[in-house]
Amino acid sequence: MRLKIAIDPDLVALMQAEIAAGEKAVSTAMREAGSSLKSAWRGQITGAGLGTRLGNSIRLASFPKSGESLNAAALVWSNAPVIIGAHDTGPLIRSKDGFWLAIPTPAAGKSTKGGRITPGEWERRSGLRLRFVYRRRGPSLLVAEGRLNSKGRAVASKSKTGRGVATVPIFLLVPQVKLRKRLDLARDAERAVDGVPGMIVAKWVEGRTG
Numbered sequence: 001m002r003l004k005i006a007i008d009p010d011l012v013a014l015m016q017a018e019i020a021a022g023e024k025a026v027s028t029a030m031r032e033a034g035s036s037l038k039s040a041w042r043g044q045i046t047g048a049g050l051g052t053r054l055g056n057s058i059r060l061a062s063f064p065k066s067g068e069s070l071n072a073a074a075l076v077w078s079n080a081p082v083i084i085g086a087h088d089t090g091p092l093i094r095s096k097d098g099f100w101l102a103i104p105t106p107a108a109g110k111s112t113k114g115g116r117i118t119p120g121e122w123e124r125r126s127g128l129r130l131r132f133v134y135r136r137r138g139p140s141l142l143v144a145e146g147r148l149n150s151k152g153r154a155v156a157s158k159s160k161t162g163r164g165v166a167t168v169p170i171f172l173l174v175p176q177v178k179l180r181k182r183l184d185l186a187r188d189a190e191r192a193v194d195g196v197p198g199m200i201v202a203k204w205v206e207g208r209t210g
Contacts, residue, residue, distance in 0.1 A: 034074025090181030
């Protein structure tokens with residue numbers, strides 16, 4: 001008796017087609033999961049009132065960058081991890097030197113460098129000197145003698161008679177600040193991860209029957 005084993009070319013083609021369908025399913029599912037997570041994080045950030053600029057710091061990269069693979073992956077991250085992380089965890093913030101945290105009032109205006117203006121920058125920009133005012137109750141203050149312009153910003157007075165000059169609070173001084181937790185990024189990340197297996201199966205079946 002002689003036995004002959006032969007591999008049907010159709011079987012080989014079927015296996016290759018199955019692998020190709022799997023590669024496409026995994027790659028498509030990971031791209032869609034990454035895109036969905038990116039959108040969810042951006043929506044959280046803008047919905048929390050943190051602005052579209054910070055929302056746009058959320059980025060997505062899919063791997064491989066071209067082609068398809070059973071090992072496809074997606075990476076979602078922020079270009080501003082410190083700021084995002086602070087709003088995601090709600091940390092207790094203290095001054096680095098152990099003194100005061102200077103919180104600018106609306107009269108201080110904004111920094112030309114982005115972010116919060118510091119007392120030193122405010123003095124250089126305005127040409128006014130800040131004066132410390134201690135308060136037993138509530139935050140202490142850094143104030144300046146000036147006037148408020150039409151935008152509500154404290155500026156030097158041009159009046160020679162002193163008309164319109166007032167003591168304006170420029171900074172509130174506090175020993176520490178508890179930042180309110182405004183984001184829950186882990187929630188959306190967990191949802192995205194939990195949904196990946198079902199997406200892969202659905203895309204795989206769709207590829208085989210399509």
